[in-house]
Amino acid sequence: MKKLIYLFVICLGLAGCSKDSFVSNFDQKPEERMAASIAEVNTSLLSSTNGWIGTLPTNAGGGYGFYMTFNNNQEVSMLGDLTDATSNTLRTSTFRVKTGLGADLIFDTYNHISILADPNSGVFGGTTGTGFRSDVEFTYVKSTSDSIFFVGKAYRQPLVMVKATAAQKAIYTATDGYKNAINKIKTFFANTNNPYVEVTSGSTILKAGISLNVTNSLTVGKRINFTGLGPDGKVVNSSTQKYAFDAEGVTIVNGGLVWGGITFVKLRWKDATTLAAYDSTGKEYIIKSSIAPLVPLFQLWGTKYNGMLSDYKTIYPGTTTKGADILNYFHNGLIASVTGGFTFNYGRINFVWNTTNKRLTVNGFSSQNGGTSGWITAIIYNYTVTDAGVFKFTLNTAASGGYTANPLSRLHTFMLANTVTFDYYIDNGNLYGKMTSVEDPTIVMTFLLQ
Template identity: 60%
Template structure:
């Protein structure tokens, strides 16, 4: 009987030791969560020159931001490409990182990101009640040495943040952001029929490029490529949301795919030459045609479903 009691006590001792050992290697959920919160707070404050961020909306286009985080005071300084004012005025608001389904970054006072979800259309367009369908709460997904990826809690749009350089920080702080945006806008006003050349087999295709910098819900902050394929009749068209950064245009999501080519950004090659770049780094110079390149009749049924004009108004070429 004594031997059985001793054996039972030995089993209990080993069981107790095993339990304590498991706890040392697998911390409690609240411990892991606190570590995750600490990690995100540390990352946000780790870039002395701030962050360049991009965010597509679920209902509208895409938007760019510049942010710096003051961990001690939980204050974020922010600029954005939403308006002329937001591109030149770096404004403060507050933020916090808390535990939810994971570590969560919350912009808890009104700022430029809040404008995208403002339920009042008078504030920034959008739809009554939902705005452009965007978030102010973002779940931490992953990070690298120079980037941070978060996902909107409700609309699941990706907030991508990349560490800025000292030169980029200076450019944002000296209002060069608006200057760059204005230069892009002016190019597409001056050049009515911009296009790029894309080689397809033995044929060089001229593909119309359109950049809509407005905040229109259905078409604003989108980049579009449309062209006639080698057969001379088939129209290929694709568009994607974009955001302005201090470096140029960042095409969001998985890029803009046209005829199998993935375009990811647009930038100035030099003071007067604009180029768009694919995912391999190949450069396509943006030129201008004196006339539209895609015949209107080919666009009906492929890109446009109809044509509207003012009642009893006859335009040149119509009857």
Template identity: 30%
Template sequence: MNKIVIILLMAAMMAGCRKNEVPLVNGGLPEERIMERLAELRGKLTGAENGWMASLTTTAGGGYGFYMKFGADEKVSMMGDLSEDAATQSQTSTYRVKWVMNAALLFDTYNYITLLQDPDPKVSGGKAGSGLKSDIEFEYIRSSGDSVILQGKKYQNYLYLVKATAAQATDYQQGTVVDRMEAIQDYFEDHFNNYINIDGLPNKISFIVNDDKRLSFQYADAKDSIITIDGKFNFDVSGINFSEGLVVNGIQFKKGALTGSTLKLYDAGGKEYTVSQNPTPVIPLKLLFAYNKTYNTILIGSATLPAGVTSGFNSVFNGMVSRFVASSRSIDSVRIVFSNSTQGLLEIRYKSGTTAFQAALSFSYVLKDGVLTLADYAPVLNGTSSNWTSRIDQIGSFDQWIRSGPFKIDWVASAGSGGKILGGLYKVSDPSDFYYGDLRKR
């Protein structure tokens, strides 16, 4: 027994004497590799003579662009595309490079990046309590050439850093980003139904940019299936930047820029694609309109039809409005809704004094290849009576008009709509006579 104890003690002593036989990591001790990794990240951040162009997407919002310059004193100066002030006023805060299972960059005082996670919705437009769901601590993933890639510790969004040239740094510091922001925003205020063409795709590709710095490419493939590619963007000194790229039919789009009054997109290889405009959206409405698709409602939202459209229906509608007014009533809205795959509803919402009423006509329908055939019309009862029946003198010729199909579903062009998306039901027997209004999803 004593021999066993002695042997165990000797083994323990020998193990204790071999401290330097810790397994090596990539040729060095773990603590050495940690220090090297931290020094690598710190050196790259501070080694960019002209600073960095940075881009970051958020989980609850769009994309954001920044210009950053890191100092050896752990201070960083920053500008961003969050607002005109952020794009013109440099802000200095502090940062740290630390080890948390890997080298990481931490912004530890309030700046334009931490503003994105501000829990007050009035600050960044995000959700109460979580802001735009963005990070302030980023893990060092890798570097390549003039780029450094980091990833948010909590929300996993990537922070891309690209070394700025001297000219780009000067542009940022002179507020050029504001000029780009305003020019592109102005462009989309009066350019509608934007699209591009791509070799190999027979149909035009819709290019949609939203106010929250999100964008989409959308097109119909050869089988009439709708393909949608969603992404986010930020502004920079060149124009707009798709930091993570958007791949359409194998082509990765990276940037966009205005050349005079023309917007052009660029793929990863630098090829140029001109953004053009169509009188109406480029995807056929018959592929988007159904009870379970993008739109299922055509709405006339007041007693006035959308401006700039000539149709035989105009006199039918305006006559109905006048008759309601003559009976001391006023129309609030008219809508045609596809309730399910076989049933629809025509609703006229109106007021008598301050009391709201609804006159509704139900119908069955068949929608095939964009042609709508209606049948089985029936006034909707309110208890034992029907407002459609009681108001038939005011509704007048509109009742006959809706029964005069079949109709074709298609877009409606209007120079006076201000970019509003209009759809219509065109009589197959007379395409110049069509009901039209705003497209909605009820």
């Protein structure tokens, strides 16, 4: 009974409390908080007297770098690493910071960032309708003393901007400064045979080969890759991440690239000719050169490379006359007299590896609208491979689907009649995959590695 009386008294006490004694945790109205957030973003954008160094990965393609300055007239002036022209031509457009899901930074007139979102595939090579799946509207996330972070509204890719130093600004604003910085990195990788870094794993020194794809290809462009054998000397470890060029080298986006338990975040010049990789702790790894590739190509199927591509009417360097005859029977045979009644204006051959089941699929794609859509003929082969990397193919599934069974017929005959090896072919800094007949070494075909 005493307990009931005690609880009753407490309830009366609570009921008698004045409403005025409640203090809200929110001392501002929602619209006031949003106005403060917008003001904070605007102030931050204008606060860097030397401008901002920006990085932006795209959803469908690689990563890209920018140098930006903002002014009180809601104008942004920008350089970008998309092309020589964008890295050397300062483009001024307008921007706004307005209310959205948060404070939104909007590039509302066309600039270098807009190119990545351009739906016209003829502008920069993106997919018709979606471009590189990139944004021009970004939601504010947070700021630090030297950085500001946004995320794309549609494709959720991080736009990170770091305050530039006076020395960095001098490079960006010098004539050809950014372009020359980019080309210096490109030249290093074009002229360095099989670049790699050494990584310590216990008592073992591992070598990770580094490749930098400097193209703007949606599927493989603007990516950096580390590949090497693990401690057992047999298992191939491969890791790929997107990157952006900056005034001092390369910044690896999306938090960096992880290889051998180490997170690599950037490439920088140690001196005029020595390039080094740096991990998230600041440790330095000098990039060295190897006469031969660190890992044979055939060991990279299914890890670093999933396949090869022969694009429409393109014969790549290193292909011999006999090899070109086989490939051109497909590329020049997308006509009614060869396909059996239909003519196409685009086609390609894709090799796709399934190393788990030891199968190789050859896909012959044909299109009547320039590649936007089309039909695929697939031939599936089983294979065996020796320790030396000699492949023997046998038929698993005959050509099915699509309209390119006959255009593929010469390649199909070659696959069954020959044992083959796979190797690298380098031409003018570009790396290709080379397939060579063991029985007739004058039959060589080269392909884009994918």
